Amino acid sequence: MARHIVARTTEIPDGRNKVVEIDGRDIVVFHVNGAFFALLNRCPHEGAPLDKAACVARLTSPEPGVYQRSRVGELLRCPWHGWEFDMRNGQSWFDPKRVKVRSYPVAVESGEELAKGPYVAETFPVHVEDSYVIVEA
């Protein structure tokens, strides 16, 4: 595992995502509710690209006809078959222990801190005045 600088924070507005390639893997970085999350960009079911997933609320219900929404935008609904995954840990809604998307730790750090290294950031000129999204993968 190495730490990779994958984007300037301003590149991924809240509610959007960015797909990056790290060591041959497509990883999608989401920005939602002020936080960044990184997941393998591949549904464990049949491989759909999760950057195309709908970002929806976590939906539960105490009884028929009552809809409780929480963590709006933090659940992914796969574009192919509708399976839901929790952005924070990659767990599926229907079988969280056994069916999950690989997730990766994400950090946001300032250019000033990053200047101290070491990072894998061949493609990224780092400026002290910006902040950056770091994925550990």
Place this chain on the structure above:
Amino acid sequence: MPVTRIDCDIHPAVGGTRTTLLPYLDDHWKEQVVSRAIDGLDLNSYPPTMPLSGRPDWRPDSGKPGSDLGMVQRGAFEQLGASHAICNVLYGAQAVYDPYMASAFCKAINDWMAAEWLSRDSRLRASIVVPLQAPELAVEEIERRAGDPRFVSILVLAQGEMLLGRRHYWPVLKAAEKHRLPLAIHAGSAYRFAPSSIGWPSHRYEYYFVEAQAFQAQLLSLIYEGAFGKFPGLKVVLMESGVSWLPAFMWRANKTWRGVRVEVPWVEREPAAIIRDHVRVTMQPFDAPDDATSVEDIIDQIGSDKMFLFASDYPHWQFDGDDPIPPHLPAHIVDKMCAENPLETFPRLKLAA
């Protein structure tokens, strides 16, 4: 001590409305059935003369199969080896359009059942016949019977006026849960709709075959409408539904739920898990291939040994000979389906009368 073997599905027959039920009708309905000559109200699903409706050796010299208590006793108990049996009366009271007529006739059937069957043989139990045409009247009838522990379930037809999970029927489901009466969904149609969802089949065989689709629709409705979450004590028994279609249905229900459960967020578990907890099936007919490996596979795929209930479907002609138990069932399933499972499914059924 005789072996306990509870037959969960036998069919006593109402001879006629103007004959059998007359003493149990109030004065208004007595006058109506006599003056309007309302008598044979048999369901189109089970015309008494149709071979399926009565095995040749279970047909009385006169009258309908299942109409003679002595003959039913000899068949269900002596010949087929049951120690107890649950009577499910299939009659047109469940299908007529007039809800008040339905209510009067259902009440009469239940009174007749209590007086002329249950009181004459302590081995018999019965399902409550209800006028589902009007749910509040059905609840009234359930409440009226609830004090009599010989009534152990509520009988409804697989093909009625509306899917059974709809809120329209929740008062009935609530009463079922309250009185620990499983909802027994039996093959049969009130003929409000074509038996197949694509319309009317040309042949009797097709109608009987597509009954399984109605059972599937009912099961899905009860699950997706959230009936088992709303009424966690509710049990449903599929009667004469066939059994071997269940594995494919369970897989498909699970698969679909994974993708579309946001439509029904109150369904918090896989449908197959809900089915294993809340749904039971009678084992005539079973509809399995005639080899032990296939039978074992089907049982394993259903994934619960609690779901299976011994039943003969007497006097319906599902099998020949004296043994209602489908061939090749694993011994542990046979053990459980005869006593333990029925007692768990019908909690009001106490062996000592």
